[in-house]
Amino acid sequence: MKILSVSNLNQSFGSRHVLNDISFDIKSGTIVGLVGPNGAGKSTIMKDILGLSDYQSGTITVAGTNTSFQDHRPLKQVGALIEYPGLYPFLTGWDNLKLFATSTANVEKVVSELHMNSYIKKRAGHYSLGMKQKLGIALALVNEPDLVILDEPMNGLDPQSVKDLRDLIKQMAGNGTTFLISSHILSELEKLADDLIVIKQGRIIQHTSMKEMLNRDSHFIILKTSDDRAANSLVVNAGYQVTASQPLTIIESESDEVAKILSLLSENNIEVIDFQHNEGNLEHSLLTVLAEEKV
Amino acid sequence: MMILIRQELFKLFKKHSTWISLIVMMVIQIGFAVMAKIHPDVFNPQETYTTGYYATTLLVFYLIAASSSIITMEFQYGTIKNLLYREYSRGKIIISKWITLLVYSIAWLVWINISSLLIKFILFPKVDLGANLGHGYTVLTSTIVVDLANLLTVWLILSIVILLSNLFKNSAAAISVGIIGSFVTNIMSGMSAQLVIKWPWLKWNPLNMLQYPDQILSPSEIHLTRLTLTQLFSGNLVYIVLILAAGYLVFQHRTV
Ligand SMILES: Nc1ncnc2c1ncn2[C@@H]1O[C@H](COP(=O)(O)OP(=O)(O)O)[C@@H](O)[C@H]1O
Ligand SMILES: [Mg+2]
Numbered sequence: 001m002k003i004l005s006v007s008n009l010n011q012s013f014g015s016r017h018v019l020n021d022i023s024f025d026i027k028s029g030t031i032v033g034l035v036g037p038n039g040a041g042k043s044t045i046m047k048d049i050l051g052l053s054d055y056q057s058g059t060i061t062v063a064g065t066n067t068s069f070q071d072h073r074p075l076k077q078v079g080a081l082i083e084y085p086g087l088y089p090f091l092t093g094w095d096n097l098k099l100f101a102t103s104t105a106n107v108e109k110v111v112s113e114l115h116m117n118s119y120i121k122k123r124a125g126h127y128s129l130g131m132k133q134k135l136g137i138a139l140a141l142v143n144e145p146d147l148v149i150l151d152e153p154m155n156g157l158d159p160q161s162v163k164d165l166r167d168l169i170k171q172m173a174g175n176g177t178t179f180l181i182s183s184h185i186l187s188e189l190e191k192l193a194d195d196l197i198v199i200k201q202g203r204i205i206q207h208t209s210m211k212e213m214l215n216r217d218s219h220f221i222i223l224k225t226s227d228d229r230a231a232n233s234l235v236v237n238a239g240y241q242v243t244a245s246q247p248l249t250i251i252e253s254e255s256d257e258v259a260k261i262l263s264l265l266s267e268n269n270i271e272v273i274d275f276q277h278n279e280g281n282l283e284h285s286l287l288t289v290l291a292e293e294k295v
Numbered sequence: 296m297m298i299l300i301r302q303e304l305f306k307l308f309k310k311h312s313t314w315i316s317l318i319v320m321m322v323i324q325i326g327f328a329v330m331a332k333i334h335p336d337v338f339n340p341q342e343t344y345t346t347g348y349y350a351t352t353l354l355v356f357y358l359i360a361a362s363s364s365i366i367t368m369e370f371q372y373g374t375i376k377n378l379l380y381r382e383y384s385r386g387k388i389i390i391s392k393w394i395t396l397l398v399y400s401i402a403w404l405v406w407i408n409i410s411s412l413l414i415k416f417i418l419f420p421k422v423d424l425g426a427n428l429g430h431g432y433t434v435l436t437s438t439i440v441v442d443l444a445n446l447l448t449v450w451l452i453l454s455i456v457i458l459l460s461n462l463f464k465n466s467a468a469a470i471s472v473g474i475i476g477s478f479v480t481n482i483m484s485g486m487s488a489q490l491v492i493k494w495p496w497l498k499w500n501p502l503n504m505l506q507y508p509d510q511i512l513s514p515s516e517i518h519l520t521r522l523t524l525t526q527l528f529s530g531n532l533v534y535i536v537l538i539l540a541a542g543y544l545v546f547q548h549r550t551v
Contacts, residue, residue: 050380052551070547076382082551086373090310099302100377139377 002061003028003147003178009048009058011041011202018044019055019202026180026195028146031173033193033210034182035286041202042182043083046149049180050080062147079145081153085136089125093135096124101142110138113168114161129156137165141172148172150181154188166192190214190282198289205293210282217285219252221261224274231270238264252277299383299391300398307361307399316357321410324348328414340419341426345438347407348414354403355449359477361399362453363460363469365392366546370464376551389546393539396453404442411438430514437512444508447531451504452477454538461545480505488519498522504530 002025009022019041026032034042047053049060051072060067062074087096093116097107111120114134119127124135133156140148148169154162169179169192183189189196196213198206206213224247225231232245240261241251250261258277265272307313327348331338346352366389369375378388415422424435432440456473463469480502487502497503498521507527510516520527 047551050376052376052379054548054550071384072380073382075380078380080376080380082376082380084373086369086376088306088372088374091306095305095309099305100381 001028002026003063004049004180005059005061006045006049007059009045009055009060011044011048011053011055011058017202019048022058022199022202022204024197024204024207026147026178028178029173029176030194031169031179031181031192032195032197033189034180034197034199035186035189036199037290040199042199043151044202045199046080046082046151046180046182049149050078050082051075052082077146078149079140079143079147080149080151081136081140082149082151084155085132085139087124087127087132087135087139089123091124092122093120093124093127093131093138096135097138097142100139106142106144110142113141113164114138115164130158130161133157134161134165141168144172145177147178147180150179152182152184154183154185162188186282186286198286200290200293206289213285213289214279214282216288217281220276220278221250221252221258222276222278223248223250223261223265223272225265226271226273230268231265234264234268234270235261296387296391299387300394303365303391303395304398307395312360317406320350320353320357320407323353324350324410324414328418332418341422341434344411344415344419344422345434345441347411347438347442350407350411351442351445354400354407355452355477356474357403358396358400358449358453359456359473360470362396362456363463363473364466365396365460366457367460367463367466367469370551371466379551385547385549386543389543393457396457397450400446400449400453404446408439408442428512430512432512440511441508444511447528447535448505448507450535451501451531451538452480454535454542458538458542458545461542461549491519491521495521499530501530501534503527504534507531 004026006025007023009019010017011019022041022045034045036042044053048055048058049062049067051067051069054069062078065074067074088099091099094107094111097110098104101107111117114137116131116134116138119131124132127135133153137150137153140150153165157165166188169181173179181189181193190210193210195209196206197204220243223231228246228248232242232248235248235250236242240257241253243249243251252258262272324347327338327343331340331343331348343349369378379385415424422434425433427433428437456476459472459476460469463472484502484505487497487500488506491498491500491503503520503522504527506516506520507524510520510524510527514524517523522530
């Protein structure tokens with residue numbers, strides 16, 4: 001089932017066209033990453049979905065019902081953190097949550113899941129950047145929404161908090177919650193997202209699964225042998241593509257190549273001392289996609 | 296809608312400034328009461344009672360500050376996003392803020408009247424609340440009627456403050472402009488009386504409406520305002536409704 005559907009979204013600020021025919025659907029229970037360079041329009045797309053910003057044309061549907069700038073009743077089951085957390089500094093973290101929570105049990109749950117117990121009864125104005133960010137995330141998650149929209153949620157979080165958040169998002173997605181997450185921290189998105197939407201200058205240039213995205217990247221085999229020079233000429237003669245000789249780096253174009261290369265070396269009495277297999281890397285594939293695409 | 300109003304009241308209740316204003320007001324009331332006790336010739340005990348021991352003057356500033364920050368604050372803290380992205384329409388959000396401000400202004404008036412009565416009974420047993428002030432009013436009833444009339448004219452100012460606060464993204468700036476604006480308004484409303492004498496059709500200008508509370512106790516002011524009490528009352532209401540509606544429309548189109 002589609003929980004979110006955006007079609008032909010167009011938006012300009014004055015004469016500047018910021019979103020161009022943005023269309024995508026999100027299936028229930030998936031984690032979708034929204035990536036793209038600064039100013040590509042990620043926050044703007046999110047604001048349009050949330051009825052925070054008005055657009056010139058396009059349709060946005062949440063759980064099958066149209067939602068718009070003026071009428072966004074379907075957003076009842078949506079939680080969001082956009083750009084930076086909106087907090088009342090004169091309220092404690094607890095009161096900030098209680099203000100929007102439908103029950104105290106919901107507040108307690110999200111506070112313990114994000115490990116905020118030690119400071120939740122202090123005023124939010126005294127929080128550090130990371131604590132504010134966590135409170136902002138907690139506000140988005142507090143009522144167990146069906147759809148959660150997070151704009152750069154990892155900003156300012158320490159490694160433990162990043163892991164807590166990742167675990168929580170995965171657990172909630174397992175229970176059917178859908179996530180739309182923009183992030184600059186690609187290594188984090190790589191661990192989290194099922195699907196990826198890549199935008200550049202207000203256009204979607206790629207909407208694929210994370211798996212497919214990673215597969216676009218070349219896989220490498222990096223070898224350290226008893227005789228790198230002999231190994232090098234051996235694999236080159238056998239028709240493999242070598243991209244570097246020190247350390248010996250070979251492009252893997254088929255999945256059974258590792259076995260073939262290893263047996264080739266051992267047949268020629270070259271000992272393999274160390275072996276590394278480089279999987280596809282989101283950063284590399286993304287930069288390639290962005291560079292290829294001419295907008 | 297009830298949820299939104301409860302949220303707004305919760306925020307007001309939890310703000311330090313709300314409680315600080317209450318303490319400041321009590322200090323000022325007690326201060327003026329003591330002065331009136333020591334120098335009854337300078338501060339007439341009966342008159343100071345009718346002004347709530349100067350609390351009603353202070354209240355105007357409190358209400359201007361609250362009205363200018365109630366929307367501006369949300370933009371300053373970025374909390375407007377949390378308010379707006381939920382299922383509630385912009386219309387409901389701004390109406391809940393008006394109702395909150397109305398509840399807030401009435402709560403203050405009730406408090407001022409209760410505290411003034413307490414002060415009167417403790418410090419000024421000789422002031423007679425039943426004394427006749429003419430035009431059918433006693434000290435007690437005139438105080439209440441003028442307080443309510445002031446509430447109406449203050450809301451005319453508050454509706455303008457709410458409309459203007461849409462121009463600001465910072466509460467402090469909005470509050471300063473609101474308070475300075477109210478001084479300017481007072482000065483201009485004096486000029487307004489002179490203009491009305493010259494051009495009678497100007498009697499419908501909003502500044503003239505601010506004379507409503509004065510005219511209740513001094514009906515001869517009708518020669519200055521050229522409007523009856525009923526006309527002043529309705530004029531205030533019409534202006535309040537129109538200006539609030541303008542603020543409503545502006546807020547409908549605000550983006551984050
Ligand atoms: N309120 C606004 N007024 C004018 N331009 C804006 C406004 N908000 C965003 N923009 C412009 O829209 C583009 C997309 O911004 P944004 O969605 O914030 O990008 P991202 O979140 O992908 O970094 C940027 O070029 C930005 O300058
Ligand atoms: Mg952004």
